[in-house]
Amino acid sequence: MQFVKDRFNYLFGxxxxxxxxxxxxxxxxxxVWGMLxxxxxxxxxxxxxxxxxxxxxxxxxxxxxxxxxxxxxxxxVVAIETYMVTSLLKMKEFYKMAVRVLITVGYILTMIFGMGxxxxxxxxxxxxxxxxxxxxxxxxxVLLCIALWPWDSEYYITDTSxxxxxxxxxxxxxxxxxxxxxxxISALFGAVxxxxxxxxxxxxxAENVIRYPHKSVMEYSVIGHLHIMLALIAIMLTLIxxxxxxxxxxxxxxxxxxxxxxxxxxxxxxxxxxTPLEPVAHMIIYxxxxxxxxxxxxxxxxxxxxxxxxxxxxxxxxTFFQKLGAMVSDPLKFGPTWQMLFMNFTTSGIGIFMAxxxxxxxxxxxxREERIELTxxxxxxxAIIASIILMYYGDMLGLKGKVRxxxxxxxxxxxxxxxxxxxxxxxxxxxxxxAVQQPLVNTLMYMIDFGLGFLLVxxxxxxxxxxxxxxxxxxxxxxxxxxxxSEEVAK
Numbered sequence: 001m002q003f004v005k006d007r008f009n010y011l012f013g014x015x016x017x018x019x020x021x022x023x024x025x026x027x028x029x030x031x032v033w034g035m036l037x038x039x040x041x042x043x044x045x046x047x048x049x050x051x052x053x054x055x056x057x058x059x060x061x062x063x064x065x066x067x068x069x070x071x072x073x074x075x076x077v078v079a080i081e082t083y084m085v086t087s088l089l090k091m092k093e094f095y096k097m098a099v100r101v102l103i104t105v106g107y108i109l110t111m112i113f114g115m116g117x118x119x120x121x122x123x124x125x126x127x128x129x130x131x132x133x134x135x136x137x138x139x140x141x142v143l144l145c146i147a148l149w150p151w152d153s154e155y156y157i158t159d160t161s162x163x164x165x166x167x168x169x170x171x172x173x174x175x176x177x178x179x180x181x182x183x184x185i186s187a188l189f190g191a192v193x194x195x196x197x198x199x200x201x202x203x204x205x206a207e208n209v210i211r212y213p214h215k216s217v218m219e220y221s222v223i224g225h226l227h228i229m230l231a232l233i234a235i236m237l238t239l240i241x242x243x244x245x246x247x248x249x250x251x252x253x254x255x256x257x258x259x260x261x262x263x264x265x266x267x268x269x270x271x272x273x274x275t276p277l278e279p280v281a282h283m284i285i286y287x288x289x290x291x292x293x294x295x296x297x298x299x300x301x302x303x304x305x306x307x308x309x310x311x312x313x314x315x316x317x318x319t320f321f322q323k324l325g326a327m328v329s330d331p332l333k334f335g336p337t338w339q340m341l342f343m344n345f346t347t348s349g350i351g352i353f354m355a356x357x358x359x360x361x362x363x364x365x366x367x368r369e370e371r372i373e374l375t376x377x378x379x380x381x382x383a384i385i386a387s388i389i390l391m392y393y394g395d396m397l398g399l400k401g402k403v404r405x406x407x408x409x410x411x412x413x414x415x416x417x418x419x420x421x422x423x424x425x426x427x428x429x430x431x432x433x434x435a436v437q438q439p440l441v442n443t444l445m446y447m448i449d450f451g452l453g454f455l456l457v458x459x460x461x462x463x464x465x466x467x468x469x470x471x472x473x474x475x476x477x478x479x480x481x482x483x484x485x486s487e488e489v490a491k
Contacts, residue, residue, distance in 0.1 A: 331408025
């Protein structure tokens with residue numbers, strides 16, 4: 001019994017344990033349900049998995065299944081970010097524990113019973129528990145907003161190297177608070193349409209209604225919810241990485257006000273989509289996205305400069321290549337900001353280009369091509385977020401030496417191959433005709449399958465290593481638990 005109790009306390013009582021459980025659950029879902037994808041269907045794997053697991057698959061219900069799948073994974077990602085925020089920022093112990101308990105129970109209920117309802121027969125008790133899980137996560141978000149309240153004098157800072165007001169209000173904490181509050185509000189954009197099931201609202205995928213000349217308020221609400229929640233997850237992760245790297249100095253003082261401004265304006269633009277301001281809402285969104293992207297750029301500039309300077313501190317006059325080598329010497333710290341830069345070429349830049357030239361170029365394409373671009377855009381952003389989380393988690397585990405290098409560079413290399421191929425596949429109609437595209441498409445599919453496939457293999461290796469370690473009486477998990485308890489006592 002003590003064996004089980006100790007490991008339960010680690011898995012659900014420590015930051016690393018909580019993140020490990022969430023990553024493991026996401027990995028299982030990604031691996032199993034990835035077998036239902038188009039390429040797997042072509043090879044006959046899809047039907048084998050469906051029959052082996054006894055899934056109840058009805059084609060007419062595809063949209064509903066996909067939406068529950070997305071929410072199940074997304075809620076686990078939100079939980080991971082929440083664990084990181086509660087470990088990085090000072091807050092009252094009651095709120096920290098309450099938020100963690102609620103969001104943990106919430107995402108587990110959401111994932112298990114949501115997937116059970118969607119793929120294994122429609123047991124409506126499961127659907128009720130799925131909704132209960134989402135509700136608990138929402139309540140955890142409300143408590144997190146209270147815990148992050150930055151105008152409590154207890155959280156004021158005096159260090160002038162960080163962004164702060166004259167009174168000492170920590171602007172980075174304000175940015176975390178604003179992101180959390182807008183996330184809670186924006187969650188309602190999906191909850192309200194969902195509450196109208198059975199009263200005229202039907203499930204749909206956003207990419208399937210892009211060319212409808214008229215959309216209902218509910219449809220606009222769901223589309224806005226999809227876009228803003230992904231953006232807010234990315235913004236929160238940017239703040240987490242900045243806190244982890246100890247972002248400070250002149251760049252920090254400029255970046256934090258921009259992040260706060262960008263987050264607020266971006267949300268106002270998205271919320272405006274369901275109001276009479278809809279015709280100008282997208283312009284507001286562009287205005288809001290720009291300061292947030294600039295803040296991320298400033299984090300990149302500061303961090304790369306810091307890595308180069310610290311890595312060449314022992315050299316009197318370092319050359320450009322010596323600085324470059326120092327900058328990339330630690331893939332787990334260099335990787336997150338590199339992925340943010342890479343994201344601009346695979347998602348953000350492509351999305352802005354598409355929005356600007358929508359009528360001149362993309363609406364001239366067959367609807368299927370525009371649909372491919374949209375789904376690729378959302379999935380690529382999600383994959384980049386996942387890769388950054390995995391790099392931060394690798395550092396949390398204390399990976400060192402060759403293992404650290406192999407783990408970090410594997411994530412960067414494999415994810416960038418896959419996402420680069422996805423980007424070319426999305427935009428292929430700009431430079432190749434449909435009649436001659438097949439050789440290129442085949443090559444891109446191999447690159448995507450190779451990158452994502454081996455990334456899942458890498459994740460599986462890490463999960464097996466962690467699981468094996470849990471069965472050791474004096475494994476790494478005991479050191480991590482002891483270290484975290486000592487850190488809490490120090491606070």
